[in-house]
Amino acid sequence: MESLDKTNALRLITLFSGAVKGISFYPASHPAIKQPLAELYGILEAALRLKEQVSWGLIDGMMFFEDHLFTIPSSAIADLTNQMTEKEIGRIVATSACSLEELEAFIKLFAVKGIHCDVLSRQMKEKGIAGLTLVRHGDESFDQANKPLEDDATDDHAKTYNQALSAVRTICRDIERGRIPNSGPLISIVDRMVQITMQEPWAMLGLTMINDYDNYTFNHCVNVGVLSMALGTSLGMDEKAIKDLGIAGLLHDIGKTMIPKGILNKPGKLSSTEFDEMKRHPELGSKIIREMKGLAPHISSVVLGHHIHYNRSGYPEWASNLPFSQMIDIVAIADTYDAITTLRVYQHPVNPNTALNQMQNMTNTILDGKIVGCFIEMMGNYPVGTLVRLDTNEVAIVYRPNPLNENAPLVRILFDDEGNRLPVPFEQALIEPDGSRYAEIVAVVDPLLKNIDIGKLVTSATL
Ligand SMILES: [Fe+2]
Ligand SMILES: [Fe+2]
Structure with missing residues (x-):
C-alpha cells in the first residue's frame, strides 16, 4: 500500500x-x-x-x-x-x-x-x-497489520540486519554522549548473525547491497560485519573466531563518532590536517572497545589495525610493527569492498564485480592477496546484487550464487526481453538442476541506469 x-x-x-x-x-x-x-x-x-x-x-x-x-x-x-x-x-x-x-x-x-x-x-x-x-x-495489542516492514517475522534476516544497525547506532550515540557503551545487545545480535552466516552465508550478503544514502555510516558498519563473517566462514574459521570477526567488523569505524562531522561528511578530498584527524579513528575506536565489557582484547587490536594495510604502510604509523592477527586482513577486505560498492554523496556506486577487479589491483600491498582470492571465490563472478543482462535480452538481478557453476547463479528476472519492467519479478535458475539451460549472462548492467534499488530487490519478501 x-x-x-x-x-x-x-x-x-x-x-x-x-x-x-x-x-x-x-x-x-x-x-x-x-x-x-x-x-x-x-x-x-x-x-x-x-x-x-x-x-x-x-x-x-x-x-x-x-x-x-x-x-x-x-x-x-x-x-x-x-x-x-x-x-x-x-x-x-x-x-x-x-x-x-x-x-x-x-x-x-x-x-x-x-x-x-x-x-x-x-x-x-x-x-x-x-x-x-x-x-x-x-x-501485545500492537496492531500486527501496521507493523513496519522491517519487523516482519517472516523476514528474519532483514530483522536481524536492522537489529544490528540499531545496536551500532546505540553504541555510537553512547560514545557521543561520553558514555562507555554496553556491549550486551551487540553480542547477542552477533550470536544470531553467526548462526545465519554459518547456515546460509549468502542470506545476509544480499542485505549488504542496501544502499541507504542517509544512513551510510551505520549500514557500512553492519555490512563490514556481515562480509567479514561470511569471509571467515568460507576460510573455515571456527564459530568463536567468526563471532569476533562480526563484532570487530560492526565496530571497526566507531572511532569516527569522535571525528568532527565536517571532516567525516566532507565531499571530495580532505586537506592533510583533516586527513591526519581522520586517521585517528582506528586508535580512538580501539580505545573505546578496550573500555567496553565482555569484548576480547584482540577485537580492539583488529579495530586498531583495520587501515594498517597488508604491507603495513597504512595507519596508525606507530602501530606498523605490532603483531596483528589475520582478522585485520579479513576486515580490511570487507571494508574496502563495501566502501567501493556503496553509493555516497560524492561517489557513484561500482558494480560488485568491478569492485572485485579493483581489489585485485590492491593485493599484496594494501590487501592480503590470498584472502582476496578467497573473497572473490566466495562472491563468485556475479556477486549477489549484481544486475545482469541475459542473452534472452532480459535483465535480472543475482540473488543466490550457484556453487556448482559460478557463471550461472539463481536470478530474479526484472525486465522482459523488450525492456518492460515486470510487475512481478520471477526467480529463475540459469541452468536447471536437470542441466537444461535457460539463459547466459552477457553483460553487467549499471543499476543507476535502470533506476533500481538493489537492496530492496534482493531482500524483498514480496518477490
Ligand atoms: Fe575505517
Ligand atoms: Fe570502514
Whole structure:
C-alpha cells in the first residue's frame, strides 16, 4: 500500500519533536508554534489520505514512521526517542479523525515531562482526543497489520540486519554522549548473525547491497560485519573466531563518532590536517572497545589495525610493527569492498564485480592477496546484487550464487526481453538442476541506469 515518502516522514517526525519542545516555551498561538504545527498537520493529513491509520514510534530503540526507519541520530529524533522511552510509549497512532485542535492538545499533554503512557492515555480520553491513541512499549495489542516492514517475522534476516544497525547506532550515540557503551545487545545480535552466516552465508550478503544514502555510516558498519563473517566462514574459521570477526567488523569505524562531522561528511578530498584527524579513528575506536565489557582484547587490536594495510604502510604509523592477527586482513577486505560498492554523496556506486577487479589491483600491498582470492571465490563472478543482462535480452538481478557453476547463479528476472519492467519479478535458475539451460549472462548492467534499488530487490519478501 502506498504511504508517505521518507523525506516527508522525516519532516513529520522532526516537526512533531520540535512542536513538543516549543510548546513548553511558547503559547500555541505564537507563530513559532502555529506555523510548524500547521505544516505538521498538513503532512499528517496527506499521510492519512494514503492510509486510514498511520503510526510512528520506536522499534528496537529506533524511530520509525510507518515503514521508514530513521537511524541518523539527529537531535530532533534523539529528543523524541528519549521522551517516548521515558514515557514507555511504543508508538503513536493517528487516524483521519484527528483534527488540528486534537493534535495541538495532544502535543501539550505529551510535552509534560515524567508522565507515563497510561496516564497520558487517560488524559487524552478526558480531553476527548479520539484521532490519536498510544500503544505502550511492548504491548501485545500492537496492531500486527501496521507493523513496519522491517519487523516482519517472516523476514528474519532483514530483522536481524536492522537489529544490528540499531545496536551500532546505540553504541555510537553512547560514545557521543561520553558514555562507555554496553556491549550486551551487540553480542547477542552477533550470536544470531553467526548462526545465519554459518547456515546460509549468502542470506545476509544480499542485505549488504542496501544502499541507504542517509544512513551510510551505520549500514557500512553492519555490512563490514556481515562480509567479514561470511569471509571467515568460507576460510573455515571456527564459530568463536567468526563471532569476533562480526563484532570487530560492526565496530571497526566507531572511532569516527569522535571525528568532527565536517571532516567525516566532507565531499571530495580532505586537506592533510583533516586527513591526519581522520586517521585517528582506528586508535580512538580501539580505545573505546578496550573500555567496553565482555569484548576480547584482540577485537580492539583488529579495530586498531583495520587501515594498517597488508604491507603495513597504512595507519596508525606507530602501530606498523605490532603483531596483528589475520582478522585485520579479513576486515580490511570487507571494508574496502563495501566502501567501493556503496553509493555516497560524492561517489557513484561500482558494480560488485568491478569492485572485485579493483581489489585485485590492491593485493599484496594494501590487501592480503590470498584472502582476496578467497573473497572473490566466495562472491563468485556475479556477486549477489549484481544486475545482469541475459542473452534472452532480459535483465535480472543475482540473488543466490550457484556453487556448482559460478557463471550461472539463481536470478530474479526484472525486465522482459523488450525492456518492460515486470510487475512481478520471477526467480529463475540459469541452468536447471536437470542441466537444461535457460539463459547466459552477457553483460553487467549499471543499476543507476535502470533506476533500481538493489537492496530492496534482493531482500524483498514480496518477490
Ligand atoms: Fe575505517
Ligand atoms: Fe570502514
